[in-house]
Amino acid sequence: AQKITQTQPGMFVQEKEAVTLDCTYDTSDPSYGLFWYKQPSSGEMIFLIYQGSYDQQNATEGRYSLNFQKARKSANLVISASQLGDSAMYFCAMREPNYGGSQGNLIFGKGTKLSVKP
Amino acid sequence: NAGVTQTPKFRVLKTGQSMTLLCAQDMNHEYMYWYRQDPGMGLRLIHYSVGEGTTAKGEVPDGYNVSRLKKQNFLLGLESAAPSQTSVYFCASSYSPPGRGSLWGYTFGSGTRLTVV
Numbered sequence: 001a002q003k004i005t006q007t008q009p010g011m012f013v014q015e016k017e018a019v020t021l022d023c024t025y026d027t028s029d030p031s032y033g034l035f036w037y038k039q040p041s042s043g044e045m046i047f048l049i050y051q052g053s054y055d056q057q058n059a060t061e062g063r064y065s066l067n068f069q070k071a072r073k074s075a076n077l078v079i080s081a082s083q084l085g086d087s088a089m090y091f092c093a094m095r096e097p098n099y100g101g102s103q104g105n106l107i108f109g110k111g112t113k114l115s116v117k118p
Numbered sequence: 119n120a121g122v123t124q125t126p127k128f129r130v131l132k133t134g135q136s137m138t139l140l141c142a143q144d145m146n147h148e149y150m151y152w153y154r155q156d157p158g159m160g161l162r163l164i165h166y167s168v169g170e171g172t173t174a175k176g177e178v179p180d181g182y183n184v185s186r187l188k189k190q191n192f193l194l195g196l197e198s199a200a201p202s203q204t205s206v207y208f209c210a211s212s213y214s215p216p217g218r219g220s221l222w223g224y225t226f227g228s229g230t231r232l233t234v235v
Contacts, residue, residue: 009158035223045208045226091160095223104212105151105176106224110160 002027004094006109013082014117020067021077021112023092032096034075035106036066039089048090051075079114087116120144124209124227131199131234139194139230141209149212150192151176151224152184154205161208167192199234206231 003026013019025034036048051059051066059066067076079086092109122143131137141150148169153161153176163176167186181203183195192211196203210224 004160006160033223037226043206043229043231045210045224047223050223093223104149105163105166106210107163108153108161110158 002094002096002107004092004107004109006092006112008112009110010113010115012115012117013079013086015084016081018078018080019082019114021079021090021092021114023075023077023109025073025075025092025094027073027094027096029096032094034066034068035093035095036064036075036077037091037093038086039091039111040085041088045091049077082116084116084118087114089113122209122211122225122227124207124230126230127228128231129233131196131232133199133201133234135199136195136197137199137232138196139207139209139232141192141194141211141227142190143192143209143211143225144190145211145225146189147211147213147225148189150186151210151212152182152192152194153208153210154178155208155229156205164194164207199232201234204232204234 005024032053034051038046049061049064051068058068063080065078089111091111093106095106125140151166152164155161162178165184167173170189173184185193207230209227212224
């Protein structure tokens with residue numbers, strides 16, 4: 001069965017420093033997509049970054065980058081120059097392709113709560 | 119604004135009462151989903167739909183029913199609410215067939231906080 005594991009329930013980072021949030025996944029399908037979402041205290045789910053399994057380069061979106069290590073099945077989120085507004089829950093998720101019996105649903109990890117200290 | 123709209127945003131139910139959560143999207147997405155979010159559990163899929171008139175069970179379907187009579191709407195029903203169904207419920211929608219890159223992801227509603235007492 002497909003699985004997403006986030007081993008860090010909570011993390012602290014000093015403002016302006018970089019932080020890495022861990023995510024490992026398990027799938028037998030060669031084609032998949034990996035996502036990171038941010039959930040601030042207001043509750044909405046905000047898309048941050050996407051990595052396709054066949055993408056040659058690590059994804060980057062502004063201060064967010066994804067450290068994709070396919071052989072290790074890890075997709076860690078790196079936030080550079082942390083800001084107070086980065087304090088939130090962060091979820092890693094994986095979507096399989098919607099063919100061959102898979103409906104392409106997103107499965108989520110349990111999340112990491114990041115707190116940025118001033 | 120285009121997107122996914124959930125109603126209501128908050129609700130308190132008594133054990134045994136019934137209610138329906140409404141999800142509406144205006145992006146012409148084929149796929150729609152209902153998730154529940156509980157502390158320390160992440161988001162777990164309740165039911166989903168791959169098109170108008172279709173529904174399927176997710177990871178935690180017991181105690182819930184769904185309907186997708188119109189493409190833009192996905193309803194989640196609780197026939198007899200239980201305290202274990204106290205949760206935050208998220209609706210989401212997505213393209214099918216898969217879009218390019220990040221379009222493969224979901225657009226989420228803002229959530230419904232349900233308390234069953």
